[in-house]
Every structure is written in structure tokens, then in C-alpha cells.
Amino acid sequence: MYEEWITKMPSSRSQSGGAVTWISIGVLVPICILSVLPIWILIISSVASTESLASFGFQIFPSEFSWEAYRKIFAQPDFIVRSYSVSIAVTVAGTLAGVAASALFAYVISRQNFGGSNFLSFFLFFTLLFNGGTLSSYLLISNFLHWKNNLLSLIVPLLISPFNVLLLRSYFRTIPLSLIESARIDGASEFRTFRSIVLPLSMPAVLTVGLFTMLMYWNDMTQALLYIDQQYLYPLQYLLYKLTFNQSIIPQSGEQYTGTIASPLALRMGMATIALIPIFFSFLAVQKHFVRGIMLGGIKGD
Amino acid sequence: MKPRKTRNRQTTYQLQLWLMALPCILLVFLFNYVPMGGIILAFKDYSFSDGIFNSAWIGFDNFKFFFQSGVAWTLIYNTVFLNFLFIVSVTFFSILVALFLNEIFKWRIAKLFQSVLFFPHFISWIIVGYFSYSFLNADNGFLNVVLGYWGLAPVNWYASPEYWPLIMTVISIWKGLGYFSIIYLAGMVSINPELYEAARLDGGTKLDEMFRITLPMITPLIYINLFFALGRIFYANFDFFNNVVKNNGLIMSTTDVIDTYVMRSILVTGDFNMAAAVGLFQGVCGFILIVGSNWLVRRMDNENALF
Amino acid sequence: MKNLLAVLIIITFAVASFAQSVAGLPTIKFYFVATNATPDDVTLVQDKINSLVAKKVGANIELHPLSFSEITTKIPLLLKTGDDADIVTVSQFDPYISLYQTGGLLALDDLLPKVASNLYKLYDPIIWNAAKIKGRIYAVPSYSPSVSYPGIWTSKARLDKYKFDWSKVKKWEDYEPYFDAILANEPGVTPILSTDEYWGRIWFPNYYGFEGVGGVKSPKGQDLAVVDAVKGKSDVFAAPFTREYEANVTLMRKWFNKGYVKKNPPTEMEMNNLRSTGKMAAFLIPFAGEWDTTGMGQAEWGGAVIPQGKMAGHPTIRNISVGTGLAINKASKNPEQALKFIQESYTNSDVQNLLAWGIEGVHWQWKDKSKKIIAFVDGKTVENTGYYPNASDQFRTTINKLSYYRSEGDLLTDQRVADSIKSNSVVSPIFGFVPDMASVKTAMANVANVAAQYGDPLEKGLVDPQDPKIGLAVFRAKLKEAGIDTILAELQKQINAWKAENKK
Incomplete structure (x- = not known):
């Protein structure tokens, strides 16, 4: 639909700079190895036996393996499944709503001729500096809104991140003014301009912010800690945190305590691994759309 | 006739914009500004039965533990200095990495690199703590083993405060590289390729491209990142310090920051108002810094000012 | 229809x-x-x-x-x-x-x-x-009356192997032969357990017959403001200034140098790993008691049998809080x-x-009804039995003996506690006193941080007490700067008032 105003053309970066390319690869490969190694160790440690962890610490390839950690975590699988779906629901809803609201707002404050852009930027940024504390937020959400044990408490308070909004503002400001003017001449409303011109041109930025928002929701644990008591509403991260925490409290349970003990360390790693899986997949999905700049046809002499 | 029509149209557009911004404004107002009333607790002795507004006013009492501690200056210095090191080095390296990624972007492998670089971001600070311990500990830590291979004497890292600003910075870079380089890369990738064509036609080198086109185009992003870092420069990343430095008294002279000192005080006294008080102080400092730097930026480069 | x-x-x-x-x-x-x-x-x-x-x-x-x-x-x-x-x-x-x-x-x-x-x-x-x-x-x-003694938790198998009789131990130095044997015979095993939080110290007030008052300590430490309870005195003083404290941290430093503890204490999780695989041999504690250690042995020590290794000659200090x-x-x-x-x-x-x-038949069944001993329902364990608070203390007092027992060991605990109290306990001179620290909270916060920075490393042997920059003398000076005297004065004032009121 936006083809009226812009045309996609194959990106054509230069063919020169062979040396620079090799330097780039030369620098990036070691850095990537350093980034991958800890994740690998994390995942593999979740299947390492207690003995090997105790004797040799973290190894790239453990001397002994054990599925105990996962056996412990999945002892009650219906909980894990349930919390997975809670987390997915919260993340999807939060990301869509959050990115939508943030992008709209960012567009508004990116418009140079908008009277309130400085004021609203300040309005947003100020919240980064001052914080009322957990107590006030709790009073608001629990006593005033009555959102305890309600998924809304996990989603709504976190929708807007000032950092993401201001990032989007910067990205939006790079859109050439002439494009927006041309849309205006055609009689488009501000919303139309946003939806049809600015948004498509800013896909990498919006996807980045979407990714960050998604990660934030997926990893968040504090909201659940404060506002959710009912087990069937626990998001994944919180359930896993609770599981590991319980393991480290002295059971003092007498002779009936049966079964082998999973290494608490392996348990922690297992918990981290499980939480990571959806992130990897969605990351790959987002990557597909992270494409090089769209050529602007029809606009010359900018 | 025409001016009035244009003025009406202008107002319509302004109205449309305000409408579009409304959801966000309401959300921020409700969830960020309304609870800000809690800041008043910094000056009160809160008791539930009295509620927020009727609890006793005790003036600056809640601030005393911090400013009379004898280490306030050290804590502030550590917090600000370390944050400064972190943001400068992370920004520098992530721009560098983004430039490299930008170079090889047309190949699929770039996407792989980009994803992989992001992994450390997923690792929680607790686990970073485990890894750094296994790397640095004096009993069988990996680093000392490596030093041994090279014939160097082992170092008791957890007992040597002087190395820790460097150690913390390295960890900070490792963790933040992927996150920030994506931000810069997203900006670089959106640059109109025609600009590069033009530069090449003019006979520019790669370096010229970098400095004349790429960097200037991502300058707004750099500014945003710096502004954010500046506003939060008096706040330390509590999870980072709590899990990596832990309760290690021996390295506290260079690694103890405002937030960890306050947390310790709260744990022993049970008085949360102390956190409110120091939090207010941190916010005010950040505010002054932001207003000052915003004014400076406005004078130099109006486009990139925050507000 | x-x-x-x-x-x-x-x-x-x-x-x-x-x-x-x-x-x-x-x-x-x-x-x-x-x-x-x-x-x-x-x-x-x-x-x-x-x-x-x-x-x-x-x-x-x-x-x-x-x-x-x-x-x-x-x-x-x-x-x-x-x-x-x-x-x-x-x-x-x-x-x-x-x-x-x-x-x-x-x-x-x-x-x-x-x-x-x-x-x-x-x-x-x-x-x-x-x-x-x-x-x-x-x-x-x-x-629920209980007893607390300084002592050691370590596997019986090891004790037997080195023929070490824990019941003869009266002071910390008496453990040295055991630790030396471990060092000599089991490379890769650390004699004394330590963590980056609480453990790895031998400074426990009750070892010296002291009793902590007011909770004046670092967040992960032991009380520093104490009264000499065993001597029956109610004068509050700061332990770090005593000769006992100096001797204690000097001993711990000596042990550190010998290699009894890890040079850098690990986190709780890693310590759990090491302990359950036997790579950390002994846990020195201030709360050896009379309760059944079977569960603890299975959960924390990899199934080893752990006796309650109480030190002789250190009475438990009875107080109510x-x-x-x-x-x-x-x-x-x-x-x-x-x-x-x-x-x-x-x-x-x-x-x-x-x-x-929980409910009979659903969450537990009788093992021995006459003795009121219960067990999990067949086929259920701690993980999949639906209701297992494992915190029964909240709901009861042991005085009226209404609760069921999880094991024979638990049943005997009450009797053993009663015997212990009779034979080796002292009533605290400040029995029932509850301090109010609100007025000295500034000093409390500052002392807590000083204790975390200087006190904890000293107590864990990580610092040489003679060190001019971070040793004991510096710790003492910093404590004074932080206002420990203010705290002591306030505590003493409250205790004196409380004594007068209760006519003790």
C-alpha cells in the first residue's frame, strides 16, 4: 500500500573494501566466540552431574552427565506448561500493545513542528530520574486498581519504556521531511502518514524495539513476585525462580526424603536454559525482517 | 481565505498528534507520575496506620546515615566513575562492532554474528556471578591457570581492589555489546545507500564513508544513549554489583556503590525510607546533570537535544 | 421427566x-x-x-x-x-x-x-x-524450646576414618588434627566450609558465652553487640574490642594460611555442590542442636550420616524471643x-x-499410630505430594505436644532437648528483653556497612589482623567512627530501664 510513495529496490552496497571485510570478520569472530561460549557452558552445565560440577567446575564438555535437573523441574509438568502459556500470553500482548503505544508517541514527539514535542520528551524522560518506590506502585496497583492476581498487573505497568520511545524518536527523525510533506499534500492525516510512510521505513528500528520489549516481558519477574499469589497465573521465570529457591531451603524432612538430589547449580542452569528457548526462536524470526534500507524511488535531489 | 484554512488544517494536525500520543501519556501519568508521590517518604517516618500523608515528618533524618557515614564521597565517586567507564567503553566498542557488522551485512553470516553477540544479554547477573567466580577465584580459577601457563604469578583477584574497575568494565562490555550494537546497526542499516554511492563517486575512501556518512547518521542514537547514561549515572546497576562483587569486603574500596551501601543499611535496620531518601538524592543529581547537558547540547547542536 | x-x-x-x-x-x-x-x-x-x-x-x-x-x-x-x-x-x-x-x-x-x-x-x-x-x-x-551449641557438622564416615572423637572437643583448636588429616590425605577436599555470605567464620558469640543484643551486625554476619550471658552480666559491650575477638580472628587467619578454607569463598549454590559431593568436609556452626539430622544429611550432604557435633563446655543460653x-x-x-x-x-x-x-490418606498415612508417627502416602515423595509446608512451627507450640512426628528421630528430639536444657544450659540475664533500635538507626546502618567491609573479611580469615590498612585496629577505629558507642549506650539504657521495671 505504501508502494505509492516508495519503491523497494535491491540494496547495492559497494563491492570495494575487501580488506575492511576481512578485518571485520577477524574482529567479529573472536568476539562472537566469547559471547557464545558462556551460553554453551550454561546449557551444557544443566546436564552436567553434580560430581563433575563439584570436581571440575564449569567445563566445555562435562566429564559426567545427568538429566536430574530436568527431572526435578518437570516433576510437575502441568505447572511448567501452564506458566509457559502465561508468559507467552503476557509477552505477546505486552509487546504488541507496548510497541504500538510507544511508536505512536515517538512519532508524535519526533515531528519537529509539533508544539508539545519538547514538553512531552521531558515528561517522559523525567520518569527515568525519579521513582516513587515499590510501596507507592504497590498501593496503586493492588489497593487502588485491584489488579492483584490479574494478568493486567504483569502487562500494563511495563508497557512504556522511556528508552525505547526516545530511541524510536531518533530513528523517526531520520526520515526525510520531504516524504512526509508529500503525504500531507496528498491529504493524508497524521495517523495515515505514520502508518503508511514512517512505520514501514523504520522496520529495523521498530523490530529492534519490539525485540527489546519482548525480552523485557519474558524475563520480568518482579511484577509476578509482587502481585501474583495464585500458582496457575505464575509466569515461567517466576515459577522457575521459586523452584530453585525452594530447593535451597533446608528440607529437614526426615527419612521420607527420597530420590537423588539434583545439583542446585545444574538446576539453576536448567531453569535458565528452558527460559531461553522461545527467545532464540523469536529472535531468529525477527532477524528475517531486519533488512537493509529500502530504496526511496521517486524522491530525487534530497 | 487561505490563511484561515491553513491554520485550521494545522490545528487539525496538532490535534491528531495529541490524540495519537494520548494512550502513552495516560499510561506514563498513571504508572509513573502518580506513584511519584511516594518520594515524600524520603522525609517521613512511614507507618501504615498513619498512611503516607499523616506519617511523621522527620526532615532530613533519613539522609543522615548516608551523608554521615564518612564514605559518602567514596560511594558517589565509585558510582559515577564506574558508570562513566562503562558507558564510554560500551559505546565505543558497540559502535565499532556495528561498523564491522555493517560492512559484512550483505552476507548471511552477519545475521549469525548479530544473534550470537546478543547472547550475553540473556544471561542473568546471577549466572554471570558464577562464571566470573569460576574465572577469577584464587583457588582454581581459569584466569590464574592461564597466567600459570605463561609463567606469571597468580593473583588473588578478589582481594585486590585496584583491578576491579577494569574487571567490571570488561564484564560490562561483554554483556552490553550485543544489545547496543544492534541499536547502532539498526540505524546504520537504514541509511540511504544512495549517499554511499555519491561518496564513492566523489572518490572517498572507506574511512571517509565511515566518518562522513555513517557516524553522523547515527549521532542522534549516540546522543540518546549518552543522555540516558548521564541521567542514571548516579544509579548503579544493583544486580550487577550484588552478584559479581557480592559481599566481598576486600574490594569494597573501589567497588562499593551507593545502591549496595543502601541495601545493606536496609537489611539491618529494616527502614525502607532510607532508600527513598537516597533515591531522591540520586534523582536530583541526575536531573541537574541532564538539564545542564541538555542546555549545552542545545547550544552546540540543536537537533539532538533531549528536550 | x-x-x-x-x-x-x-x-x-x-x-x-x-x-x-x-x-x-x-x-x-x-x-x-x-x-x-x-x-x-x-x-x-x-x-x-x-x-x-x-x-x-x-x-x-x-x-x-x-x-x-x-x-x-x-x-x-x-x-x-x-x-x-x-x-x-x-x-x-x-x-x-x-x-x-x-x-x-x-x-x-x-x-x-x-x-x-x-x-x-x-x-x-x-x-x-x-x-x-x-x-x-x-x-x-x-x-518451642530448643538448644544451640557451637560445634561441627561433618560426615560420620570421615570422622571414623580419621578416628576423630568430636565429643572431646572443647575449643576450636581441638579440631586441628581432623583438618590436618583431611589436608594430608584428601587433596581436592577443603576442610572447612565457607560461603561468600554467612559461613567460613568461627566468630560465634555463644562460643564465648556471649549473647547478641539488638541485631548489630553486617547483613551476613554475627552479632557484634553482646552481653556476657554465661557470667550473668547485663552490661552491653562491643565484641570486636575484646581480647577474645582478637584471638578468634587470629586463629582463623592461621587456619586460612594453612589452607583449611578456600582463598575466595564460593556462592551458596556452589558451596551446596561441593558439600553434597564431599568436597567440603566440615561445617562449623553456632547452632548444633538435638534434632534428627537424617533429612539434612540426605538433602545437603549427599546422603552422609551427620552427627550433631556439639562442643563440650559451652552451655546453651536460654532466652525467649x-x-x-x-x-x-x-x-x-x-x-x-x-x-x-x-x-x-x-x-x-x-x-x-x-x-x-495435610489430609490423612491423601497427603500422609500412619506409620506408627500409637507414637503419632506419620509418613508420605505410598509412592509419593516430597516433590509430588500435593501439600507439604515443611514449616509446622508456625502453627503450634511444642508445649502441648499436639503435633504428629515425621520420624522416630523427631519424636526423640523433644526428650533430648529437655535433657540438654537440664544438663547444659544457662538462663540469659536479659531473658525476655526486646530492644527498640529505631532511635539509633543511622549508627546501625553505618556500623553494618563497616562490619561488612572490615569485619566479615577478618572473621573469615581473609585479612591479616595485623594489616595496617584493613586489619583489626582499623576495624575498631571505623566502628567507633560509625557510632558503635551510641548504639551501646542506647542498648544499655534500655536494658537498665527494663531491669528496673521488672525488678530483676
């Missing part, structure tokens, strides 16, 4: 008779701590309790078990914001004083004799006095019913055991 109707009516009545709540009664919410509590099982337990006592109490109970991970955050928040909760648990995770300071606890003095006289009569006045803060009672304490108990939220709309329920928990065997263990 008529048959169908009849069937429907019967079904409705049948369902109604299993109805959860007795209609028309208010609901009271009970927040307590539990290891394992699936929602369905909680509902079962809750319904059973209500069917027994809801009418008597005048309200239906709603159980809200919290996990250990949430309890420190949630309960203070509930109290501070006057949220919807009636009964809350007091525990080591949410100490009594901290909960009091939220301002959210209800004073029970008037209600107790009026509404819960059985509960009130259960305890001697001296126990109720120990629960008083500023003259009023804010919680029902779970009074509200460590565990139940309190009522000030914002509760049904405080009388809440207190009545607490009374049921403490005085009604059925209710107490339902709360602590």
Missing part, C-alpha cells in the same frame, strides 16, 4: 453438601510459608478445616501458602499497605521486629483474654512478656475471628495437623 428432576435435585444437594464454605460467614485470609502446596490440595485442606471449625471460629479460612522466595517481599508489603490479609506468619524471613516496624500489626492484648482464653492460658506470662514491644503484644509466639509465630493484620476486618482461628491452630490437634501435614 420427574425422575430426571429428582436426580437433578439430588445432585444439587450432594454438590451443595460438599460446598467449600459454610454459607453466610466472612472469610479470613491466612498467609503462611510452605515448601509445596498445589492449589487443588490447598483447597482440600481448607475445606476440611472449615468443615471442622468454621462455625466455632465464626469465619471461613482461606489458605494462602507463600513460597520461601516470596515471603520476604510479600508479607511486609501486605502489612504496610493495609492489604487484604488477616493472619500472617512471623518467621526468620520476616522477623518480628521488622514486621512490627511496618506499623501493620494489630495489638492483641485486649483480644486475647476476651476471645481466645484457651490460647492465652497456654503460655506463662513470661512468654507473653517476651512478645511485648513497647508494652503491647503484637504476635502469638510459637514457643519471638522467632516464629502468627500475627494479625491491623487492617483486618475480622480480627476476633482471626484470633479464634489462631487459637484453634494452637490448641486443636485436628486443625493443627491438617495445617501442618
Whole structure:
């Protein structure tokens, strides 16, 4: 639909700079190895036996393996499944709503001729500096809104991140003014301009912010800690945190305590691994759309 | 006739914009500004039965533990200095990495690199703590083993405060590289390729491209990142310090920051108002810094000012 | 058609008779701590309790078990914001004083004799006095006498291997032959357990017969303001300035240099790993007791048998403080019913055991009914039995002996505690005293941080006490700067006033 105003053309970066390319690869490969190694160790440690962890610490390839950690975590699988779906629901809803609201707002404050852009930027940024504390937020959400044990408490308070909004503002400001003017001449409303011109041109930025928002929701644990008591509403991260925490409290349970003990360390790693899986997949999905700049046809002499 | 029509149209557009911004404004107002009333607790002795507004006013009492501690200056210095090191080095390296990624972007492998670089971001600070311990500990830590291979004497890292600003910075870079380089890369990738064509036609080198086109185009992003870092420069990343430095008294002279000192005080006294008080102080400092730097930026480069 | 109707009516009545709540009664919410509590099982337990006592109490109970991970955050928040909760648990995770300071606890003095006289009569006045803060009672304490001795937890197998008799040990140095043997014969094993938090120290006040007052310490340390309880004196002093403390940290440093502890203490998780695989041999503790260690051995020591290695000649100091108990939220709309329920928990065997263990046949079965010993239902373990709070202390006091026992060992514990108290204990000179530290909170915060920076490393042997920059002398100077004298003066003032009032 936006083809009226812009045309996609194959990106054509230069063919020169062979040396620079090799330097780039030369620098990036070691850095990537350093980034991958800890994740690998994390995942593999979740299947390492207690003995090997105790004797040799973290190894790239453990001397002994054990599925105990996962056996412990999945002892009650219906909980894990349930919390997975809670987390997915919260993340999807939060990301869509959050990115939508943030992008709209960012567009508004990116418009140079908008009277309130400085004021609203300040309005947003100020919240980064001052914080009322957990107590006030709790009073608001629990006593005033009555959102305890309600998924809304996990989603709504976190929708807007000032950092993401201001990032989007910067990205939006790079859109050439002439494009927006041309849309205006055609009689488009501000919303139309946003939806049809600015948004498509800013896909990498919006996807980045979407990714960050998604990660934030997926990893968040504090909201659940404060506002959710009912087990069937626990998001994944919180359930896993609770599981590991319980393991480290002295059971003092007498002779009936049966079964082998999973290494608490392996348990922690297992918990981290499980939480990571959806992130990897969605990351790959987002990557597909992270494409090089769209050529602007029809606009010359900018 | 025409001016009035244009003025009406202008107002319509302004109205449309305000409408579009409304959801966000309401959300921020409700969830960020309304609870800000809690800041008043910094000056009160809160008791539930009295509620927020009727609890006793005790003036600056809640601030005393911090400013009379004898280490306030050290804590502030550590917090600000370390944050400064972190943001400068992370920004520098992530721009560098983004430039490299930008170079090889047309190949699929770039996407792989980009994803992989992001992994450390997923690792929680607790686990970073485990890894750094296994790397640095004096009993069988990996680093000392490596030093041994090279014939160097082992170092008791957890007992040597002087190395820790460097150690913390390295960890900070490792963790933040992927996150920030994506931000810069997203900006670089959106640059109109025609600009590069033009530069090449003019006979520019790669370096010229970098400095004349790429960097200037991502300058707004750099500014945003710096502004954010500046506003939060008096706040330390509590999870980072709590899990990596832990309760290690021996390295506290260079690694103890405002937030960890306050947390310790709260744990022993049970008085949360102390956190409110120091939090207010941190916010005010950040505010002054932001207003000052915003004014400076406005004078130099109006486009990139925050507000 | 008529048959169908009849069937429907019967079904409705049948369902109604299993109805959860007795209609028309208010609901009271009970927040307590539990290891394992699936929602369905909680509902079962809750319904059973209500069917027994809801009418008597005048309200239906709603159980809200919290996990250990949430309890420190949630309960203070509930109290501070006057949220919807009636009964809350007091525990080591949410100490009594901290909960009091939220301002959210209800004073029970008037209600107790009026509404819960059985509960009130259960305890001697001296126990109720120990629960008083500023003259009023804010919680029902779970009074369960116990003993605490300095000592060692280590595997019996190792002790036997090196023929080390722990019962002969009177002072820390007496353990050295054991540690030396481990160092010599088991490379890769660290003799003494340490963590980056609490452990790896041998500074425990009770080793010297001292008793901590006021909770003056680093967040992960041991009390620094003490009275000499064994000598029966109530003068408060700061332990780091004593010769005993100096000798203690010097000894720990010597042990560090010998290699008894790791040079850099690991985190709790990593220590767990090392301990359960036998790579950390001994845990030096201030709270060796009389309870059955089978469970601990299986859970923490990889199944090893761990005796309670108490040191000889260090009497346990008897005092009363509200460590565990139940309190009522000030914002509760049904405080009388809440207190009545607490009374049921403490005085009604059925209710107490339902709360602590669950329902017979579903969550537990008899192992030995005559001795009141229970076990998990066949095929169930700790992980998949639906209801297992593992924190029965909250619901009871051991004085009236209503609770069932998990094992033979648990049954014997009470007797052993009683014997221990008779043979090796001393009554604290400040028995029942509750300090109020609010007026010295600034000094407390500063002392806590000084203790964390200088005190903890000294106590764990990580620092040479003679070191000019961070040694003992510096620690002492910093403590004075931080205002320890102010704290001591305030504590002494309060103790003297309390003594005068109680005419001791």
C-alpha cells in the first residue's frame, strides 16, 4: 500500500573494501566466540552431574552427565506448561500493545513542528530520574486498581519504556521531511502518514524495539513476585525462580526424603536454559525482517 | 481565505498528534507520575496506620546515615566513575562492532554474528556471578591457570581492589555489546545507500564513508544513549554489583556503590525510607546533570537535544 | 421427566453438601510459608478445616501458602499497605521486629483474654512478656524450646576414618588434627566450609558465652553487640574490642594460611555442590542442636550420616524471643475471628495437623499410630505430594505436644532437648528483653556497612589482623567512627530501664 510513495529496490552496497571485510570478520569472530561460549557452558552445565560440577567446575564438555535437573523441574509438568502459556500470553500482548503505544508517541514527539514535542520528551524522560518506590506502585496497583492476581498487573505497568520511545524518536527523525510533506499534500492525516510512510521505513528500528520489549516481558519477574499469589497465573521465570529457591531451603524432612538430589547449580542452569528457548526462536524470526534500507524511488535531489 | 484554512488544517494536525500520543501519556501519568508521590517518604517516618500523608515528618533524618557515614564521597565517586567507564567503553566498542557488522551485512553470516553477540544479554547477573567466580577465584580459577601457563604469578583477584574497575568494565562490555550494537546497526542499516554511492563517486575512501556518512547518521542514537547514561549515572546497576562483587569486603574500596551501601543499611535496620531518601538524592543529581547537558547540547547542536 | 428432576435435585444437594464454605460467614485470609502446596490440595485442606471449625471460629479460612522466595517481599508489603490479609506468619524471613516496624500489626492484648482464653492460658506470662514491644503484644509466639551449641557438622564416615572423637572437643583448636588429616590425605577436599555470605567464620558469640543484643551486625554476619550471658552480666559491650575477638580472628587467619578454607569463598549454590559431593568436609556452626539430622544429611550432604557435633563446655543460653509465630493484620476486618482461628491452630490437634501435614490418606498415612508417627502416602515423595509446608512451627507450640512426628528421630528430639536444657544450659540475664533500635538507626546502618567491609573479611580469615590498612585496629577505629558507642549506650539504657521495671 505504501508502494505509492516508495519503491523497494535491491540494496547495492559497494563491492570495494575487501580488506575492511576481512578485518571485520577477524574482529567479529573472536568476539562472537566469547559471547557464545558462556551460553554453551550454561546449557551444557544443566546436564552436567553434580560430581563433575563439584570436581571440575564449569567445563566445555562435562566429564559426567545427568538429566536430574530436568527431572526435578518437570516433576510437575502441568505447572511448567501452564506458566509457559502465561508468559507467552503476557509477552505477546505486552509487546504488541507496548510497541504500538510507544511508536505512536515517538512519532508524535519526533515531528519537529509539533508544539508539545519538547514538553512531552521531558515528561517522559523525567520518569527515568525519579521513582516513587515499590510501596507507592504497590498501593496503586493492588489497593487502588485491584489488579492483584490479574494478568493486567504483569502487562500494563511495563508497557512504556522511556528508552525505547526516545530511541524510536531518533530513528523517526531520520526520515526525510520531504516524504512526509508529500503525504500531507496528498491529504493524508497524521495517523495515515505514520502508518503508511514512517512505520514501514523504520522496520529495523521498530523490530529492534519490539525485540527489546519482548525480552523485557519474558524475563520480568518482579511484577509476578509482587502481585501474583495464585500458582496457575505464575509466569515461567517466576515459577522457575521459586523452584530453585525452594530447593535451597533446608528440607529437614526426615527419612521420607527420597530420590537423588539434583545439583542446585545444574538446576539453576536448567531453569535458565528452558527460559531461553522461545527467545532464540523469536529472535531468529525477527532477524528475517531486519533488512537493509529500502530504496526511496521517486524522491530525487534530497 | 487561505490563511484561515491553513491554520485550521494545522490545528487539525496538532490535534491528531495529541490524540495519537494520548494512550502513552495516560499510561506514563498513571504508572509513573502518580506513584511519584511516594518520594515524600524520603522525609517521613512511614507507618501504615498513619498512611503516607499523616506519617511523621522527620526532615532530613533519613539522609543522615548516608551523608554521615564518612564514605559518602567514596560511594558517589565509585558510582559515577564506574558508570562513566562503562558507558564510554560500551559505546565505543558497540559502535565499532556495528561498523564491522555493517560492512559484512550483505552476507548471511552477519545475521549469525548479530544473534550470537546478543547472547550475553540473556544471561542473568546471577549466572554471570558464577562464571566470573569460576574465572577469577584464587583457588582454581581459569584466569590464574592461564597466567600459570605463561609463567606469571597468580593473583588473588578478589582481594585486590585496584583491578576491579577494569574487571567490571570488561564484564560490562561483554554483556552490553550485543544489545547496543544492534541499536547502532539498526540505524546504520537504514541509511540511504544512495549517499554511499555519491561518496564513492566523489572518490572517498572507506574511512571517509565511515566518518562522513555513517557516524553522523547515527549521532542522534549516540546522543540518546549518552543522555540516558548521564541521567542514571548516579544509579548503579544493583544486580550487577550484588552478584559479581557480592559481599566481598576486600574490594569494597573501589567497588562499593551507593545502591549496595543502601541495601545493606536496609537489611539491618529494616527502614525502607532510607532508600527513598537516597533515591531522591540520586534523582536530583541526575536531573541537574541532564538539564545542564541538555542546555549545552542545545547550544552546540540543536537537533539532538533531549528536550 | 420427574425422575430426571429428582436426580437433578439430588445432585444439587450432594454438590451443595460438599460446598467449600459454610454459607453466610466472612472469610479470613491466612498467609503462611510452605515448601509445596498445589492449589487443588490447598483447597482440600481448607475445606476440611472449615468443615471442622468454621462455625466455632465464626469465619471461613482461606489458605494462602507463600513460597520461601516470596515471603520476604510479600508479607511486609501486605502489612504496610493495609492489604487484604488477616493472619500472617512471623518467621526468620520476616522477623518480628521488622514486621512490627511496618506499623501493620494489630495489638492483641485486649483480644486475647476476651476471645481466645484457651490460647492465652497456654503460655506463662513470661512468654507473653517476651512478645511485648513497647508494652503491647503484637504476635502469638510459637514457643518451642530448643538448644544451640557451637560445634561441627561433618560426615560420620570421615570422622571414623580419621578416628576423630568430636565429643572431646572443647575449643576450636581441638579440631586441628581432623583438618590436618583431611589436608594430608584428601587433596581436592577443603576442610572447612565457607560461603561468600554467612559461613567460613568461627566468630560465634555463644562460643564465648556471649549473647547478641539488638541485631548489630553486617547483613551476613554475627552479632557484634553482646552481653556476657554465661557470667550473668547485663552490661552491653562491643565484641570486636575484646581480647577474645582478637584471638578468634587470629586463629582463623592461621587456619586460612594453612589452607583449611578456600582463598575466595564460593556462592551458596556452589558451596551446596561441593558439600553434597564431599568436597567440603566440615561445617562449623553456632547452632548444633538435638534434632534428627537424617533429612539434612540426605538433602545437603549427599546422603552422609551427620552427627550433631556439639562442643563440650559451652552451655546453651536460654532466652525467649519471638522467632516464629502468627500475627494479625491491623487492617483486618475480622480480627476476633482471626484470633479464634489462631487459637484453634494452637490448641486443636485436628486443625493443627491438617495445617501442618495435610489430609490423612491423601497427603500422609500412619506409620506408627500409637507414637503419632506419620509418613508420605505410598509412592509419593516430597516433590509430588500435593501439600507439604515443611514449616509446622508456625502453627503450634511444642508445649502441648499436639503435633504428629515425621520420624522416630523427631519424636526423640523433644526428650533430648529437655535433657540438654537440664544438663547444659544457662538462663540469659536479659531473658525476655526486646530492644527498640529505631532511635539509633543511622549508627546501625553505618556500623553494618563497616562490619561488612572490615569485619566479615577478618572473621573469615581473609585479612591479616595485623594489616595496617584493613586489619583489626582499623576495624575498631571505623566502628567507633560509625557510632558503635551510641548504639551501646542506647542498648544499655534500655536494658537498665527494663531491669528496673521488672525488678530483676
